Amino acid sequence: MQIVTTINEVRTIVSEWKKQNLTVGFVPTMGYLHEGHQSLIAKSVSQNDKTVVSIFVNPMQFSPNEDLESYPRDLEKDAILCEKTGADLIFHPQPEEMYSNNFCSFVDMNGLTNNLCGKSRPIHFRGVCTVVSKLFNIVKPDKAYFGEKDAQQLAVIKQMVNDLNIDIKIIGCPIVREADGLAKSSRNTYLSDKERQAALILSKSLKYGKTLIENGERNSQKIIDKITEIINTEPLAVIDYVSVVDSLTMENVKTIEKDVLVAIAVKIGKTRLIDNFSYSV
Numbered sequence: 001m002q003i004v005t006t007i008n009e010v011r012t013i014v015s016e017w018k019k020q021n022l023t024v025g026f027v028p029t030m031g032y033l034h035e036g037h038q039s040l041i042a043k044s045v046s047q048n049d050k051t052v053v054s055i056f057v058n059p060m061q062f063s064p065n066e067d068l069e070s071y072p073r074d075l076e077k078d079a080i081l082c083e084k085t086g087a088d089l090i091f092h093p094q095p096e097e098m099y100s101n102n103f104c105s106f107v108d109m110n111g112l113t114n115n116l117c118g119k120s121r122p123i124h125f126r127g128v129c130t131v132v133s134k135l136f137n138i139v140k141p142d143k144a145y146f147g148e149k150d151a152q153q154l155a156v157i158k159q160m161v162n163d164l165n166i167d168i169k170i171i172g173c174p175i176v177r178e179a180d181g182l183a184k185s186s187r188n189t190y191l192s193d194k195e196r197q198a199a200l201i202l203s204k205s206l207k208y209g210k211t212l213i214e215n216g217e218r219n220s221q222k223i224i225d226k227i228t229e230i231i232n233t234e235p236l237a238v239i240d241y242v243s244v245v246d247s248l249t250m251e252n253v254k255t256i257e258k259d260v261l262v263a264i265a266v267k268i269g270k271t272r273l274i275d276n277f278s279y280s281v
């Protein structure tokens with residue numbers, strides 16, 4: 001496995017692979033890798049001849065009040081996980097490699113990004129779409145892998161490749177959880193022991209919401225109210241949103257008649273965590 005930091009190196013390596021007619025899978029990440037990322041890499045390795053993992057904490061998707069500086073980083077540990085899982089190349093650029101001083105082009109989206117995380121993090125998806133477009137143009141993969149943990153991001157990326165005729169197949173991968181239910185996240189490392197325990201309220205409340213729907217509840221507000229009530233039993237938890245949305249448009253739905261995403265964002269102390277489940281009608 002190679003680790004490179006420049007766009008030119010990635011292009012040279014990938015074009016050699018393409019000359020040999022090898023297929024390329026791509027897993028974009030911000031690093032501090034865990035079993036969630038690993039499941040994406042493993043899937044890419046199983047479906048492609050070569051797998052590229054990018055590790056880049058993208059400044060453009062963080063607002064000034066967010067955790068860009070403190071975001072956890074450990075390239076050495078990440079490299080071990082990637083190699084062990086069968087990746088062939090890590091692309092680890094510095095921000096200057098990705099954004100020149102006169103950088104001024106952006107990929108933006110309406111609609112899909114107006115609700116959920118797009119509402120609380122107004123510039124987030126513009127940063128995500130811009131960096132993912134750039135990475136797609138650099139790596140030129142056949143397939144790219146994204147986690148359902150970030151369900152809105154997955155929907156946004158699928159929309160973007162469709163709208164912009166980007167010839168890359170987007171593969172969604174299931175949420176990987178800790179044994180007690182907490183969705184794995186690089187940000188879990190911020191949690192104190194007490195907060196880690198409190199964070200269980202996310203998966204616990206969603207589990208209850210899922211049971212309600214499975215038992216026939218179709219009124220979104222009733223589901224939202226119950227999930228909210230459960231989260232509010234946890235003193236350390238502050239809700240950002242609890243929403244039931246159409247899986248394709250990310251718009252709120254009143255009655256569950258089509259496939260929906262039930263998504264929550266909750267602050268535990270200073271750490272903002274997200275979780276969700278999908279329900280197919």
Ligand code: AMP
Pocket residue numbers: 028029030031035036037039040145146147148149150173174175176177183184185186
């Ligand atoms: P990040 O490094 O947090 O930007 O995540 C990189 C990719 O890994 C994204 O596509 C995430 O959705 C995915 N991912 C992060 N956590 C998980 C998880 N617990 N299960 C599945 N995929 C995940």
